[in-house]
Amino acid sequence: MWRDALLVGSKDLRIEFRSRVTTTQVAPYAVLVLVLFGFAFDQDQNLLTKAAAGLFWVAVLLSSLLAVQRSYAIEATDGARDSLRLSGLDPAGIFLGKTLAVVAELLVLEVLLGFGVVVLFGIELHDPALLVVTCLAASVGLAAAGTLYGMIAAGLRVRETLLPLLILPVVAPVLLGATQAWMAALGTAGGGTDGWKWLSLLISFTVIYVAAGSLAFSILVEES
Amino acid sequence: MEPVIRFRSAVAFAGRFPVLAGVDLDVSGGDVVLLRGANGAGKTSILRAAAGLLRVVSGEARVLGSDLVLDQRAVRRRIGLLGHTSGLYDDLGVSDNVRFALRSSGVSSDRASCALETLGLVGRLADTPVRSLSAGQRRRVALAVLLARDPELWLLDEPHAGLDADHRDLLDGLVKSAASRGRTVVIASHESDRAEPLAGHIATVAGGVVVEVAPGPACRGSEPAEVERIVA
Amino acid sequence: MNPKADTEAGSIDRVREGGSQPPLGSGKAEPFAHRVAQGASSSSGRVTGTSDRVTRILGGSTLITAALTAWLGLVVTPPDKVQGQLVRLIYVHPAVATMCYAGFGLCALASLAYLWPRTRTRRWDRLAAASAEVGVVFCVLTLVTGSIWGRPTWGVWWTWDPRLTITALLCAVFIGYLALRRTGGDPDALAKRSAIVAVVCVLLVPVDHEATTWWASLHQTSTLLRANPLIHGEQLYTMLLSFVAFGLGFAWLVLHRYRVEVLEDRYADEGFDNAISERRAEGGVLTGAGPRSDGVAP
Numbered sequence: 128m129w130r131d132a133l134l135v136g137s138k139d140l141r142i143e144f145r146s147r148v149t150t151t152q153v154a155p156y157a158v159l160v161l162v163l164f165g166f167a168f169d170q171d172q173n174l175l176t177k178a179a180a181g182l183f184w185v186a187v188l189l190s191s192l193l194a195v196q197r198s199y200a201i202e203a204t205d206g207a208r209d210s211l212r213l214s215g216l217d218p219a220g221i222f223l224g225k226t227l228a229v230v231a232e233l234l235v236l237e238v239l240l241g242f243g244v245v246v247l248f249g250i251e252l253h254d255p256a257l258l259v260v261t262c263l264a265a266s267v268g269l270a271a272a273g274t275l276y277g278m279i280a281a282g283l284r285v286r287e288t289l290l291p292l293l294i295l296p297v298v299a300p301v302l303l304g305a306t307q308a309w310m311a312a313l314g315t316a317g318g319g320t321d322g323w324k325w326l327s328l329l330i331s332f333t334v335i336y337v338a339a340g341s342l343a344f345s346i347l348v349e350e351s
Numbered sequence: 352m353e354p355v356i357r358f359r360s361a362v363a364f365a366g367r368f369p370v371l372a373g374v375d376l377d378v379s380g381g382d383v384v385l386l387r388g389a390n391g392a393g394k395t396s397i398l399r400a401a402a403g404l405l406r407v408v409s410g411e412a413r414v415l416g417s418d419l420v421l422d423q424r425a426v427r428r429r430i431g432l433l434g435h436t437s438g439l440y441d442d443l444g445v446s447d448n449v450r451f452a453l454r455s456s457g458v459s460s461d462r463a464s465c466a467l468e469t470l471g472l473v474g475r476l477a478d479t480p481v482r483s484l485s486a487g488q489r490r491r492v493a494l495a496v497l498l499a500r501d502p503e504l505w506l507l508d509e510p511h512a513g514l515d516a517d518h519r520d521l522l523d524g525l526v527k528s529a530a531s532r533g534r535t536v537v538i539a540s541h542e543s544d545r546a547e548p549l550a551g552h553i554a555t556v557a558g559g560v561v562v563e564v565a566p567g568p569a570c571r572g573s574e575p576a577e578v579e580r581i582v583a
Numbered sequence: 584m585n586p587k588a589d590t591e592a593g594s595i596d597r598v599r600e601g602g603s604q605p606p607l608g609s610g611k612a613e614p615f616a617h618r619v620a621q622g623a624s625s626s627s628g629r630v631t632g633t634s635d636r637v638t639r640i641l642g643g644s645t646l647i648t649a650a651l652t653a654w655l656g657l658v659v660t661p662p663d664k665v666q667g668q669l670v671r672l673i674y675v676h677p678a679v680a681t682m683c684y685a686g687f688g689l690c691a692l693a694s695l696a697y698l699w700p701r702t703r704t705r706r707w708d709r710l711a712a713a714s715a716e717v718g719v720v721f722c723v724l725t726l727v728t729g730s731i732w733g734r735p736t737w738g739v740w741w742t743w744d745p746r747l748t749i750t751a752l753l754c755a756v757f758i759g760y761l762a763l764r765r766t767g768g769d770p771d772a773l774a775k776r777s778a779i780v781a782v783v784c785v786l787l788v789p790v791d792h793e794a795t796t797w798w799a800s801l802h803q804t805s806t807l808l809r810a811n812p813l814i815h816g817e818q819l820y821t822m823l824l825s826f827v828a829f830g831l832g833f834a835w836l837v838l839h840r841y842r843v844e845v846l847e848d849r850y851a852d853e854g855f856d857n858a859i860s861e862r863r864a865e866g867g868v869l870t871g872a873g874p875r876s877d878g879v880a881p
Binding site: 283289293336347 | 758
């Protein structure tokens, strides 16, 4: 399973590396979202600083939608999905591989957006350990939920419109947990101990999505 | 000996449309069978059903001894399907594509280079992204994957389409040598003049059923019992 | 229920029936003729609508208990010391919210039963569809009654309280589920996809339920489920009766909705027999004259 996961994950990353869609389209989009938040809050630096954690994670969430759609767009070209099924790869391995590739892309984006909020919204980082662990857990959670739902929507005619409707409410607990943990770490919310409590909610959802995806993929890959 | 493919009243749907409406077909080991018929007759669907991509919902469908009605996955790695689509990733290079396809089917990627050479995909072409290849070149890449995997059952869907004269001859040679190595080959084609000389048996497909099976030019005098005639 | 009318359209049943049939000789699709004939015989005169004695009894008792709840809640029980007349919403809102959970929970359980290969039949899929739809209706009602209650007590129609927010998300999640169910395509594949979504979505229900305790929320915590319930006597009985009334109404709606699904499936199935014979006729098989010339490659 892990061998298959690495194979699929490295294939996805290699395709990303060669096509550069993430670096040339998704990353600028994410930064653009941050800049637009700045516009919307009308230069109220104080408000921006307070809301920075939430805005950061909303930007990550929106970018993760694009990353997931991209992850399935490459499978849709010229019957690649059929060949993935024919290859006899372990479905759980396919799920984990695609999830890992999206996680890697999200982590890169988060570093970029992290610089963005520091520079644009003028915040200070207090608790780097909490920030980094939150990023890791939230990325895995977003990627796992996205990859699972992407597969559910794959092959449907209405996938572009259906996917956000399906994903956004489901990853809301991840968004909530990550935002609260970041607010604690950035010092824009209550005491620092709170953050780790939120992180545990975040991690439990991440674990559930990864488990659900690994189990569900064998059903999804074999249908039709 | 049990036939490599055994379909009995196999029915399969695409949405609510019955693409296979009760197919009866036997293909014995080492045979080359040509499926012929008009567009939309169900040739491709028979190949996809045999590859376990199209679910047979009623009747009997056994391939290489496994029951596809119960488990579609069991035989995947023993089957190679050359379909309408090449199943390649546009942004990856030719040799990357072949290597990924081989490794994901559990075959060592060392066998890639030999196959690529046979299909003339060397030098500059090996690193070209598949995106910028012509249809015939893509077909050759897909064929290279099939050749390197060398599965027990070859399912070829319109294999000659898009290939130039030299590579058509090469393809015919590959099919013949596969059959001589004991591989079973099923070809769906409406280019009868090209595919018929290869065929040990010719099955006519129409309306989602096999209406006739007759011995072909390359029939190696196998037992007549295996030549099943089903005429309405 | 009506097991005979409930002819399965599931592929597993198709496979079972098909597997026992002899190989086709000359253009007869026995499995399907058999299956559709069975469906036709049971449908003749039995199920033309979705109501029968069970639903009529359910519907009648829903009306009676609801009327009784209204009378007790509006006339008999006293107003509250703090909330005044508003307390009467306690005979509506908690019961409605519980039915919302019941709908989503039932949907998830039915989906799990569908995903489990041994219990995979279309019945579970239909039950999931029916209960999710009814659940969404009750979820909207929960938000509306909660909003009506919130305006006078909290001073706002809506507040970004965790309980409210997560309930709204729950509603959105299952609206997405219903949207997925409408995408069409292969019914079995769709049933599997939907079942997976339902099982994942229902994870929000415990979060929603615990929201009042996890977060120091505006929303009050449970009135009944505690060692020392906050209300007693006639108020308690009225509240319990409201649960019975809405529970009966819930069952009544789900049953009707389930039967609509059965009818829809049957309508789709009736096409199968024709579709197969038409398909075979394309190749000239049913005409009895051997392969037509236009059915054969040149």
